[in-house]
Amino acid sequence: MTKDGLMDRARRTVQEAQHVVAFSGAGLSAESGVATFRDAATGGQWLKHDPMRLASQQGFREDPDLVIRWYSERRRNVARAEPNAAHRTLAAHERVMNVTQNVDDLLDRAGVKDVTRLHGTLVRDRCNAGCGFEEPIELADPPPFRPCPACGDHMRPSVVWFGEALPAGAWERAADTCTQCDAMLVVGTAAEVYPAAGLIDVARASGAAIIVINTQPSAASGSADLELIGPAGEVLPALLAS
Numbered sequence: 001m002t003k004d005g006l007m008d009r010a011r012r013t014v015q016e017a018q019h020v021v022a023f024s025g026a027g028l029s030a031e032s033g034v035a036t037f038r039d040a041a042t043g044g045q046w047l048k049h050d051p052m053r054l055a056s057q058q059g060f061r062e063d064p065d066l067v068i069r070w071y072s073e074r075r076r077n078v079a080r081a082e083p084n085a086a087h088r089t090l091a092a093h094e095r096v097m098n099v100t101q102n103v104d105d106l107l108d109r110a111g112v113k114d115v116t117r118l119h120g121t122l123v124r125d126r127c128n129a130g131c132g133f134e135e136p137i138e139l140a141d142p143p144p145f146r147p148c149p150a151c152g153d154h155m156r157p158s159v160v161w162f163g164e165a166l167p168a169g170a171w172e173r174a175a176d177t178c179t180q181c182d183a184m185l186v187v188g189t190a191a192e193v194y195p196a197a198g199l200i201d202v203a204r205a206s207g208a209a210i211i212v213i214n215t216q217p218s219a220a221s222g223s224a225d226l227e228l229i230g231p232a233g234e235v236l237p238a239l240l241a242s
């Protein structure tokens, strides 16, 4: 089928759907200049570090200052970034429900009202000991490695690290949304991180049409009813244009 044929079919699928979910990953923010997760540890000084290690309790225990410096660089990156056409398109289509793996605030800044966030957020710090202390931080001027003001343990970004459970309620809310949907747009994700990637199967098992949008094949390709290869900043506006 030609590229136009694919897009026409995808557009019809979305128009006919009652409940559309956009399930997004780092590729959604790539055109805003925010490095994808994998790339976030391949630039410059981060070349020798494994993001899986940096985004984990072990990595934090081993070298907390290094981990906090990595997050500070990513936070400053996000502060400098602007939402791209893909974020703005999602904000313009309020009937599309957003479930994201991303930890940046670009969907919020584009005007999306309600984002189900599976892996937490860079815009806050929380106590690593789980005493409950959490506070917003300035992305443009992120705090250094520091003690928890409430209990004296250490503060860390309010993101979910590998080996940590997803925020209470986030998984249930996302699974519920994906059970109800009849079309899922899988946008800019390698679909390799679980349990998040399992949401594609949840939607599929509920009979939803799966439309994958990515610049290259991914682990989601096998589940796709339609796969639109191209940058989200171009494909999403064409797909959702009325």
Ligand code: BV8
Residues within 6 Å of the ligand: 024, 025, 026, 027, 028, 030, 031, 036, 037, 038, 039, 055, 101, 102, 103, 119, 159, 160, 161, 162, 163, 164, 165, 166, 187, 188, 189, 190, 191, 192, 193, 194, 195, 213, 214, 215, 216, 217, 218, 230, 231, 232, 233
């Ligand atoms: C859990 C926050 C259980 C941090 C993230 C061994 C030990 C422990 C756990 C495990 C284990 N083995 C497996 C696991 C499970 C593990 C997992 O899935 N590992 C994988 C790697 C095998 N999962 C976990 O640990 C999860 N927790 O299982 O807990 C538990 C239960 C109860 C109690 C205790 C424990 C937690 C996972 C969350 C990890 N945190 N983020 C941070 O950001 O620093 S995930 C992180 O990686 C990102 O947030 C992102 O979500 C993910 C990367 O995925 P993508 O978003 O897909 O990004 P990626 O760069 O990979 O790909 C980008 C895609 O975009 C590409 O396909 C590219 O082609 C495309 N693209 C690029 N440009 C564009 C584009 N597409 C469109 N347009 C473009 N312009």
Ligand code: ZN
Residues within 6 Å of the ligand: 127, 128, 129, 130, 131, 132, 133, 148, 149, 150, 151, 152, 153, 154
């Ligand atoms: Zn504390």
